Amino acid sequence: MEFISGVIPKDDLTIEAVLKGDYVGQTVKMRGAVHNIRDMGEVAFVILRKAEGLVQCVYEEKAVDFDLKGLKEESAVEVLGKVVSEERAPHGFELHLTSIQVLSEPADILPIALNKYKINTSLEAKLMLRPVSLRNVTERAKFKIQEGIVRGFRDFLMTQGFTEVHTPKIVARGAEGGSNVFKLDYFNKKAELGQSPQFYKQTMVGVYDRVFEVAPVFRAEKHNTTRHLNEYVSLDFEMGYIDSFEDIMAMETGFLQYTMKLLAEEYKKELDMLEVQLPDVSRIPAVRFDKAKELVSEKYNRRIRNPFDLEPEEELLIGRYFEEEYGSDFVFVTHYPSKKRPFYAMDDPADERFTLSFDLLFRGLEVTTGGQRIHDYHEILKKMEKRGMNPADIESYLMIFRYGMPPHGGLGIGLERLTMRLLGEQNVREASLFPRDVTRLEP
């Protein structure tokens, strides 16, 4: 009988292993994709692409057991070569090749040059070719940073006593309502794709006090803008026993502080490659919705058209205001009008036209919506009645209030928007591996 007893050790090296070990002068084995071949006649440079970075390999005809003419870019290879210190090479070393073994070959030549530092083409073309354009080193660096953001979110919340949950994405119809939902037939029942794990994460506060989820959400919004995706990854948390909705903003600030530190420490290579300056998140200003409107109206000489709504342009100006006045890339805008918030948002007892809620703007773009929720059964029924909603439609959600819920609140962060702003990208599609928009269902 054969037995499998754990990870099989390999004798090919990662870049990290070469850097950590004492390999200079030694012949080592490495694997990777042929990223670039630069034939200079006497000598050629074969650049190997590995997950962690690029490796410069020096090919001299007489030294290697393989004819360079037979080598194709994007082949997967295993090479043997002597490690030589070389300041001008990536990571400070190169391999002087003695052997190349081709593990697999492409059938065709790439339709765009991926081995340039940046891909020199339109977003549209990049997205069409996404399955291969992501192989470009600056393209893939973006999503490495995105990985770091998600890690930061989870790891930080774990230190704060949160439990990770997984809630369903196919949900019954009529939950949060609105027209921006994708509908589907679920064994002859009407179902929807979840716009948010809202009801479920609140439910789980009754179970674990503090919970989080990282999962896709779906919005059938028809506008095709630089800020909207029809499917995106939502970083959600919800916490019980809060004293006020400030606790939620404070927790988000803690997440940002933790994550910027993590990125600086473990994603430096990618940050440098993309020339990303991490924002200062030591303190984030918080301003009331109505006050924010006043401030930008005064400073930028802009008439307030609707006191109960915030236009995208106003968001940009609020962002600009707090950048100029306080040097902050972030600003919490608090006390959104009740009319603009869902029924479960807690109204401000001091003025019920407003809610105990907030958005977080990052360089003028909303990246988070959050706030305190109603926890009292009678209160939520009253609010639903006011809005003409039928409690019977969401009975299993209302059950949690009926049988008791602690004061609580939470938020949802749009991962792609946060990534986009951090990277200084102008289109949210740049921050989604395979974006879904009104016209894009593939790749």
Add this chain to the structure above:
Amino acid sequence: MEFISGVIPKDDLTIEAVLKGDYVGQTVKMRGAVHNIRDMGEVAFVILRKAEGLVQCVYEEKAVDFDLKGLKEESAVEVLGKVVSEERAPHGFELHLTSIQVLSEPADILPIALNKYKINTSLEAKLMLRPVSLRNVTERAKFKIQEGIVRGFRDFLMTQGFTEVHTPKIVARGAEGGSNVFKLDYFNKKAELGQSPQFYKQTMVGVYDRVFEVAPVFRAEKHNTTRHLNEYVSLDFEMGYIDSFEDIMAMETGFLQYTMKLLAEEYKKELDMLEVQLPDVSRIPAVRFDKAKELVSEKYNRRIRNPFDLEPEEELLIGRYFEEEYGSDFVFVTHYPSKKRPFYAMDDPADERFTLSFDLLFRGLEVTTGGQRIHDYHEILKKMEKRGMNPADIESYLMIFRYGMPPHGGLGIGLERLTMRLLGEQNVREASLFPRDVTRLEP
């Protein structure tokens, strides 16, 4: 201007804080839900439910500023009490109450007794009341262990150079085919919910060499069994530069070893509560599909009906065989028939009727399907042609082979099935917070 500068320190304590600190004899503040009130006349026990466990509070009428008659189970409260060592209490201490402040109250009495150790009712009733039945301590312990499995998966793969990715769940029609797909209208285009991130994770191997994803998958299977869910969480990984499909089984074994250790160390409380014995995963037997059929046919005197298929009963017997003969709860069944595997599975060059693939059975239940994939463009086209498939339908997937892919393979693990078997549950619904099956779309 107000500024938010990070997590706001609180003066109420967690159970862990009380256990770590030197609080005996001191009055402390704690928050939680009133899990149980046992009124013994002179004295009453008020059990507080917190995320981390239960706290026994002793209520003596004269000592407390609050009338016990006014206290309801499932209220959220803040209490003050003196910490007293008490062996018989959970965690070895109790609070002698001096103050109770009600933070919120239920509107109604719970329809089932949640404060018993186990809920004494049918699965059906538990699921109907899921939003509150999960508050039961043994119910919630299951999903804490599930959290540990997911953590183990991610943390282990991070140590092995994998990158986390997020791929879309709304996909174009005609991808993997089959009738078990949920269909939806996507802005007047036909779309489906992803049955697996298969194409995307393979694509990302060309980018990061090794990738993983934890995300929901959707299967419109009509059978209502104890093993099937229509939406579940899939733990997927895919790795490039493999030498054989054994590398994938080895990586999975490594994951299981890492995770069992993590559970033993950090989820001991929950494992003890549910009396879970962690399986030995130091080595896992691997047996060929045809050989496995022979072995159980001989040992259990069972005729082989179809040499190219494995019935659920046969899976159970294979599990039993390896438990009896080798003391193993797990067994890899390898070399599945080509007919039973998708077109992208790599056929065994030694016998093309079989594939370089495997299932992992855990106590007789398939919890993983994996294997080596075709990486050569011409080879995958040939296989598609043989099956009457049209390459134009999945052009953006085929792009990755056309422009070069390393040898690679991967797997998908059903989180709920793995959890179910680990917990010794008989129904996969016990291992899903809010299960989706043919009849269940709520809660």
